[in-house]
Amino acid sequence: SQKIEQNSEALNIQEGKTATLTCNYTNYSPAYLQWYRQDPGRGPVFLLLIRENEKEKRKERLKVTFDTTLKQSLFHITASQPADSATYLCALSRNQAGTALIFGKGTTLSVSS
Amino acid sequence: DAGVTQSPTHLIKTRGQHVTLRCSPISGHKSVSWYQQVLGQGPQFIFQYYEKEERGRGNFPDRFSARQFPNYSSELNVNALLLGDSALYLCASSLGGYNQETQYFGPGTRLLVL
Numbered sequence: 001s002q003k004i005e006q007n008s009e010a011l012n013i014q015e016g017k018t019a020t021l022t023c024n025y026t027n028y029s030p031a032y033l034q035w036y037r038q039d040p041g042r043g044p045v046f047l048l049l050i051r052e053n054e055k056e057k058r059k060e061r062l063k064v065t066f067d068t069t070l071k072q073s074l075f076h077i078t079a080s081q082p083a084d085s086a087t088y089l090c091a092l093s094r095n096q097a098g099t100a101l102i103f104g105k106g107t108t109l110s111v112s113s
Numbered sequence: 114d115a116g117v118t119q120s121p122t123h124l125i126k127t128r129g130q131h132v133t134l135r136c137s138p139i140s141g142h143k144s145v146s147w148y149q150q151v152l153g154q155g156p157q158f159i160f161q162y163y164e165k166e167e168r169g170r171g172n173f174p175d176r177f178s179a180r181q182f183p184n185y186s187s188e189l190n191v192n193a194l195l196l197g198d199s200a201l202y203l204c205a206s207s208l209g210g211y212n213q214e215t216q217y218f219g220p221g222t223r224l225l226v227l
Contacts, residue, residue: 032213043203043218089155093212100146100169101216103155
């Protein structure tokens with residue numbers, strides 16, 4: 001069965017540094033890979049989507065890479081701030097309606113000032 | 114514009130009972146998906162509905178059922194509740210239910226089964 005692993009359950013960094021989160025997957029060929037942010041007690045909030053034929057996507061301080069050979073995505077937050085502290089979820093999906101998103105467990109990022 | 118709304122926000126039930134959770138999508142969105150998120154895990158897909166038809170179903174027992182109404186709102190029903198059904202139930206809406214579309218999640222309903 002398909003498996004998604006996010007590098008660690010928790011990541012602690014200092015304000016101003018770049019946070020790098022990893023998402024690895026097996027037994028799956030996603031057409032899309034998405035990253036979401038989830039704050040405690042709230043629903044996930046969409047951040048970025050990258051397609052299988054794209055290598056990199058950027059949005060403000062966020063950058064996502066997608067390597068279908070390595071079956072890995074990296075999610076970077078540059079110039080991190082304490083407000084970036086949250087759980088970040090990686091989600092895969094195929095190009096087929098009704099197949100839904102497959103989520104990883106998430107990585108909880110803590111940015112200290 | 115209002116986001117995805119879910120009701121109730123919290124619910125406590127006992128084993129064997131039945132529960133109905135409700136979701137109103139963003140105006141103009143025709144697709145609603147339901148997810149279960151157990152503490153410490155990522156959301157797990159339960160159902161997707163589009164234009165009142167079931168479009169996809171995850172690996173959940175028949176105790177779980179859902180429906181979508183003509184106004185695109187949706188209900189998730191769970192019968193014969195088990196302790197393991199305790200979780201945050203999330204509803205997500207999108208325009209057409211395609212996986213390249215942004216999924217907008219509601220705040221969730223936290224269900225506790227005692």
